[in-house]
Amino acid sequence: MKKPRIVDAMEHIDEDLITDAVSYKPKRNRISGVSKWIAAVACSLVLVLGCTIFSLSNQNTQNDLRAKYPLISETDYMIDDPGFSFKERIAMAPNIAEIKVIKKLPDYTVAVGDEVYGTSKEVVFCQYQVKLLTNISNTNIITGSDNTFIITFAKDFAQSYPALDNGMDAICSIEAASGVHEGKYILYDRSFYYVDNQTALSAYEGDDSPASKMCKKDALIQQIKDIRSK
Numbered sequence: 001m002k003k004p005r006i007v008d009a010m011e012h013i014d015e016d017l018i019t020d021a022v023s024y025k026p027k028r029n030r031i032s033g034v035s036k037w038i039a040a041v042a043c044s045l046v047l048v049l050g051c052t053i054f055s056l057s058n059q060n061t062q063n064d065l066r067a068k069y070p071l072i073s074e075t076d077y078m079i080d081d082p083g084f085s086f087k088e089r090i091a092m093a094p095n096i097a098e099i100k101v102i103k104k105l106p107d108y109t110v111a112v113g114d115e116v117y118g119t120s121k122e123v124v125f126c127q128y129q130v131k132l133l134t135n136i137s138n139t140n141i142i143t144g145s146d147n148t149f150i151i152t153f154a155k156d157f158a159q160s161y162p163a164l165d166n167g168m169d170a171i172c173s174i175e176a177a178s179g180v181h182e183g184k185y186i187l188y189d190r191s192f193y194y195v196d197n198q199t200a201l202s203a204y205e206g207d208d209s210p211a212s213k214m215c216k217k218d219a220l221i222q223q224i225k226d227i228r229s230k
Helices: 004-013 014-025 031-068 085-090 155-160 218-230
Strands: 095-114 119-136 148-154 170-178 185-196 198-201
Touching: 031 148, 031 185, 031 198, 085 185, 085 218, 095 148, 095 218, 155 185, 155 198, 170 218, 198 218
Parallel strands: 148 185
Antiparallel strands: 095 119, 095 170, 119 148, 170 185, 185 198
16 A cells, blocks of 8 residues: 655655754844834934924924014013012012003003102003903902903003013013002012913013013912912
8 A cells, every 4th residue: 555645755855954943043134123213213203302392393383472572672671670680579569460551541640749859740651451360379350250460560660571462362460559549459560471362472672581582371370379489
């Protein structure tokens, strides 16, 4: 009887061949290693490119905002001392609020007397109706039933203040006025920060706050609260 071909073939398989087959280890795929390296390099390039684009985007945003809200470089500093740092100004400010400018109100005139020389002169004051958005300092800021109040400053110093356009949002320091200004708030001229689309930007040159180069509004508010809590 003839052996089946498969059996006959099995008998001719070399034992060494079987051993080699069992102990065989495939060679490392160099192409796979190169591919992983290329993938790693590509990921790194994507990250670098992404960071660069983000940085350029931030710079463009800052440039756009600065064009809209120019820095005030020359000021008479009616109230704030320019020698004080951001932390010092924030710590000393009577009240700090986030406001929205509603509208400009008619100017009014006050007779200011000089007790030494017995003379007096008329001083014109600007005034604006603003809405209290956030009482950041958590102090007693008195508003009307519509949550608005009036801020004022001498017109002679108007060039030292930002242009307060209707609808503008800002974070600023204010102090309750007295005498003929009773019921109004004096606007500090150095501690003023524009707010645009949740972004804060300083109004004055030389400011050393996070908003000097643009920052998130919430980040500025949190830093103000941290300073005042100490």
